[in-house]
Amino acid sequence: MTEVMLTDLTKNFPSGARPSVDRLNLTFTSGKIHALLGPSGCGKTTTMKMIAGILQPSAGEITFDGASVLRVRAERRGAVMVFQNHLLFPYMSVGDNVGFALKMRNESRVVIRARVEEMLELVKLPGLADRRPKQLSGGQQQRVALARALIVKPNVLLLDEPLSNLDAHLREDMRELILGIQRQLGITTVFVTHDQEEAVVMADQIALMFDGVLHQNAAPDQFYDCPASERVARFFGNINVLPGTYAGGLFTSARGAFHAPRAAITEGPGSLTIRPEAIRLGRASAETRAANQMDGYVLSHIYKGTHARYKIAAGDLVLEVVTAPEATQLHGDGDTVRLTLPPEKLWVMPRPA
Amino acid sequence: MTTAQFLTKPIASSRSGLTLMGLLRGAALVLLALWLVGPFIPMLVWSFAHRWTFPDLLPKQWSLEAWTYVADPAAQVLPAILDSLLIAVPVTLLSAAIAIPAGRALGLHRFRGKRIVEFLILAPNIIPGLTVALGIQIVFINYGLDNTIVGVILVHLVASMSYAVLVMAGVFSNYDPEAEEVARTLGANRFQTFLHVTFPAILPGLVVASLFAFLISWDQYVTTIIIAGGFVKTLSILVVAAAGGGERAITAALSIVFVGPAILFLIIASKYLTGENSSAGGLGRR
Amino acid sequence: MQFERLKIWLMLAPALLVLFAVFIGGLGFGIARSLNYMPIIGLTQPNFDAYIGLFSLTEFWRSLGMTLYIALTSTAISMVLAIGAALLLRRAFPSKRLMTFLFSFNLPIPHIVGAIGIMFLFAQSGFMARIAHGFGWIERPMDFLVLVNDPYAIGIILEYVWKEVPFIGIVVLAVLQSIGDDYEAVSQTLGAGPLQRFRFVILPLITPATLSVSVLVLAFTFGEFLIPYLLGQTYPATLPVLAVRLFTDPDLNKRPEAMAMSILIAVIAALMVLAYMWLSRRIVRSD
Numbered sequence: 065m066t067e068v069m070l071t072d073l074t075k076n077f078p079s080g081a082r083p084s085v086d087r088l089n090l091t092f093t094s095g096k097i098h099a100l101l102g103p104s105g106c107g108k109t110t111t112m113k114m115i116a117g118i119l120q121p122s123a124g125e126i127t128f129d130g131a132s133v134l135r136v137r138a139e140r141r142g143a144v145m146v147f148q149n150h151l152l153f154p155y156m157s158v159g160d161n162v163g164f165a166l167k168m169r170n171e172s173r174v175v176i177r178a179r180v181e182e183m184l185e186l187v188k189l190p191g192l193a194d195r196r197p198k199q200l201s202g203g204q205q206q207r208v209a210l211a212r213a214l215i216v217k218p219n220v221l222l223l224d225e226p227l228s229n230l231d232a233h234l235r236e237d238m239r240e241l242i243l244g245i246q247r248q249l250g251i252t253t254v255f256v257t258h259d260q261e262e263a264v265v266m267a268d269q270i271a272l273m274f275d276g277v278l279h280q281n282a283a284p285d286q287f288y289d290c291p292a293s294e295r296v297a298r299f300f301g302n303i304n305v306l307p308g309t310y311a312g313g314l315f316t317s318a319r320g321a322f323h324a325p326r327a328a329i330t331e332g333p334g335s336l337t338i339r340p341e342a343i344r345l346g347r348a349s350a351e352t353r354a355a356n357q358m359d360g361y362v363l364s365h366i367y368k369g370t371h372a373r374y375k376i377a378a379g380d381l382v383l384e385v386v387t388a389p390e391a392t393q394l395h396g397d398g399d400t401v402r403l404t405l406p407p408e409k410l411w412v413m414p415r416p417a
Numbered sequence: 418m419t420t421a422q423f424l425t426k427p428i429a430s431s432r433s434g435l436t437l438m439g440l441l442r443g444a445a446l447v448l449l450a451l452w453l454v455g456p457f458i459p460m461l462v463w464s465f466a467h468r469w470t471f472p473d474l475l476p477k478q479w480s481l482e483a484w485t486y487v488a489d490p491a492a493q494v495l496p497a498i499l500d501s502l503l504i505a506v507p508v509t510l511l512s513a514a515i516a517i518p519a520g521r522a523l524g525l526h527r528f529r530g531k532r533i534v535e536f537l538i539l540a541p542n543i544i545p546g547l548t549v550a551l552g553i554q555i556v557f558i559n560y561g562l563d564n565t566i567v568g569v570i571l572v573h574l575v576a577s578m579s580y581a582v583l584v585m586a587g588v589f590s591n592y593d594p595e596a597e598e599v600a601r602t603l604g605a606n607r608f609q610t611f612l613h614v615t616f617p618a619i620l621p622g623l624v625v626a627s628l629f630a631f632l633i634s635w636d637q638y639v640t641t642i643i644i645a646g647g648f649v650k651t652l653s654i655l656v657v658a659a660a661g662g663g664e665r666a667i668t669a670a671l672s673i674v675f676v677g678p679a680i681l682f683l684i685i686a687s688k689y690l691t692g693e694n695s696s697a698g699g700l701g702r703r
Numbered sequence: 704m705q706f707e708r709l710k711i712w713l714m715l716a717p718a719l720l721v722l723f724a725v726f727i728g729g730l731g732f733g734i735a736r737s738l739n740y741m742p743i744i745g746l747t748q749p750n751f752d753a754y755i756g757l758f759s760l761t762e763f764w765r766s767l768g769m770t771l772y773i774a775l776t777s778t779a780i781s782m783v784l785a786i787g788a789a790l791l792l793r794r795a796f797p798s799k800r801l802m803t804f805l806f807s808f809n810l811p812i813p814h815i816v817g818a819i820g821i822m823f824l825f826a827q828s829g830f831m832a833r834i835a836h837g838f839g840w841i842e843r844p845m846d847f848l849v850l851v852n853d854p855y856a857i858g859i860i861l862e863y864v865w866k867e868v869p870f871i872g873i874v875v876l877a878v879l880q881s882i883g884d885d886y887e888a889v890s891q892t893l894g895a896g897p898l899q900r901f902r903f904v905i906l907p908l909i910t911p912a913t914l915s916v917s918v919l920v921l922a923f924t925f926g927e928f929l930i931p932y933l934l935g936q937t938y939p940a941t942l943p944v945l946a947v948r949l950f951t952d953p954d955l956n957k958r959p960e961a962m963a964m965s966i967l968i969a970v971i972a973a974l975m976v977l978a979y980m981w982l983s984r985r986i987v988r989s990d
Binding site: 442445446449450452453454455456457458459460463471472473474514515516518519521522523526528534537538540541542543544545547548549550551552553555556559571572574575578579582632635636638639642643646653656657660661665668669672675676679682683 | 708711712713714715717718719721722724725726727728729730731732733734736741743787788791792794805806807808809811812813814815816817818819820821822823824828829830832833834836837843844865869919922925926927928929932933943946947950951961962965966968969972973976
């Protein structure tokens with residue numbers, strides 16, 4: 065159970081013009097699962113390697129339970145990293161791979177054997193100790209890599225894209241295995257991913273980074289309900305963003321005025337956003353539009369069985385609306401429609417000028 | 418500080434630039450560099466030395482005597498270069514001509530007996546040329562090929578060609594013949610297909626293979642001596658004779674001339690093999 | 704299908720022609736001659752006289768020992784230094800390009816030139832001796848160590864090491880680069896210190912490629928004529944030098960022995976490679 069704290073953590077590479085990681089402040093709470101999320105090249109893996117001790121920060125501080133670890137070499141830090149492509153030592157048996165860390169500590173063979181078998185059971189691969197890594201499937205290899213990391217009861221478990229090399233049907237298993245083991249052992253876990261869905265499903269807390277800078281650090285639902293910026297909203301797949309100005313609880317835009325009690329700003333230029341499933345889709349009517357309503361027409365729609373997804377054009381904006389599947393019987397492509405945006409579902413974000 | 422610590426990556430080392438480890442690494446690098454260029458330093462100096470007696474670190478008198486000798490048409494050097502070229506150029510052309518189809522067969526096709534063929538082609542890289550030359554020389558006497566340039570070419574060809582085939586097999590194993598099929602469907606005939614599709618694709622590999630073939634022949638000494646000792650005087654024979662004779666200035670100048678094709682090789686190869694691949698270009702030259 | 708197979712063999716035909724006519728032919732006639740079997744000149748009764756003659760010669764055994772000693776020593780030293788140099792170059796930040804250039808620069812340089820360079824450097828009146836004099840360590844050339852044409856074949860070994868360290872090193876470097884840093888990083892987070900990373904991670908990863916290229920070096924240094932000819936001492940000479948000496952002997956009766964010796968050199972060189980192949984396959988299988 066270790067709390068990891070990053071303070072103004074910065075990494076400059078000699079080749080890069082701007083820092084790969086720029087003054088990052090983050091706390092990974094003890095015993096929780098944290099996701100470091102962002103597009104490739106955003107500095108998330110660099111951050112992870114700095115926590116592990118493989119890379120030395122250019123500036124800033126890393127503490128484990130309040131004590132600086134910058135002068136602690138990676139081999140003594142107890143922050144164990146599992147790489148995306150498992151990296152099992154090909155010249156060793158599965159058992160020797162899992163027992164590697166204990167061998168490095170000069171534990172006796174008997175102890176190692178017992179612990180290896182214990183670990184293999186933990187990752188649900190009992191009895192495979194004598195196999196070669198090559199003889200295992202991709203999913204099994206990844207689980208062996210996990211067992212190898214867990215055998216020393218690390219302070220922090222670092223996972224680099226743990227699911228991305230797996231087939232879709234194996235991901236579910238691996239995800240449950242990681243979650244199960246994490247809950248059982250209570251190890252502070254940080255995983256890196258570029259896949260927001262993976263982050264949402266697995267993490268207690270998500271830190272979203274762009275270009276080496278932290279943009280939002282919050283529980284998963286916050287990224288949908290109150291994204292920190294338009295960029296964050298869009299990264300989470302939400303294209304419903306209206307530019308305008310905010311004052312006194314009222315958001316004014318080219319598409320009308322909206323009551324929006326929830327906001328990250330008090331006044332000034334802002335962006336209004338709403339989740340696609342919160343918008344109510346209705347028939348166009350001759351009645352004048354009420355507050356929080358706007359008119360548009362259906363650009364396209366897809367029937368998805370459990371729901372339907374509409375693209376609605378409203379002026380120069382395109383909004384996405386997710387409705388019950390029955391809506392497809394009411395609204396076809398080209399139909400004019402009226403959208404209702406409930407005030408309590410709206411969220412106003414700051415908009416950079 | 419252990420050796421391994423010094424050799425492996427200084428992960429998470431101190432942030433400041435100069436460390437003891439860094440200094441040791443730097444010193445080792447300088448030593449390595451000196452060791453690699455070391456043999457060339459006295460060679461260069463000797464080639465311009467008039468008299469260079471012990472214990473002078475540099476000659477008291479400089480001169481171009483050695484180089485004048487090397488360039489003198491009346492001396493043996495130019496004919497020796499000619500002989501070397503008369504052997505190495507045909508060996509190179511033959512090697513390339515043999516290696517293109519053979520490399521293609523080995524790189525692109527699977528067939529019964531392939532392993533045996535591969536083994537045969539590898540064998541001249543393991544069996545010394547000395548053994549082959551001593552054996553075949555008996556036959557050459559009967560066919561009047563001993564003491565001739567043709568005989569020398571044939572013996573050099575074994576090593577040059579087998580190496581060229583290995584390189585071309587590697588080239589073709591990374592080659593996609595579907596481009597040829599596309600060209601054929603677009604109306605190119607066999608010759609046009611080879612000229613416009615296959616040849617450009619394999620050219621870098623072919624250049625490297627040919628350069629290797631040339632250098633292997635150029636460097637041969639003992640095989641030439643066995644087949645045509647006394648009759649064919651290549652540059653390598655001249656260099657070895659000079660080295661044995663003790664004329665240091667001339668030996669040095671000859672050595673530098675002898676290295677010429679290798680330098681040319683490096684320049685050409687670096688054009689065709691960029692970046693890390695350039696190291697692969699040197700593979701196989703022991 | 705039949706046609707396709709014919710086409711493949713036609714493509715291989717020129718290469719096979721050269722191999723069979725010159726290479727296999729040369730070996731075959733060499734073997735025949737070494738067995739005193741040459742119907743053309745009336746020798747129709749093969750025998751092992753030449754081999755028996757060689758085996759009863761003390762010089763042969765001393766030469767064999769010398770040749771093996773040179774080949775094994777220079778290969779072992781080259782291998783160790785090549786690994787060290789490759790590890791060093793991998794991280795040599797400011798001068799990596801220069802060093803890699805020097806490494807590959809050495810590769811196409813002929814052994815002859817290397818041998819001459821070693822002579823200029825290490826002869827008793829050579830460059831090193833002059834430097835030693837400059838430091839006041841020696842008075843006259845004779846005071847300097849005998850490093851060329853010496854009884855311990857140091858000059859020969861120096862030349863081989865000079866030439867083969869880059870050859871093996873470039874292979875090790877390529878393997879190291881293809882491995883990347885991640886295996887080391889992973890083992891480091893698992894608690895492996897620098898020595899352990901070298902012993903348990905880097906070494907096992909580079910061993911297969913390093914050994915395969917080193918065994919080629921071993922076979923080459925065993926069968927090479929020129930370097931021991933230029934830098935070695937007269938007695939005991941290495942086997943290839945002895946073979947050529949017997950071949951060029953005015954006494955033509957020594958020719959079968961020259962043949963026998965050259966065949967033995969080839970057999971031993973081939974056995975080295977075959978033994979390595981057999982061993983490495985067994986190790987892979989037993990894994």
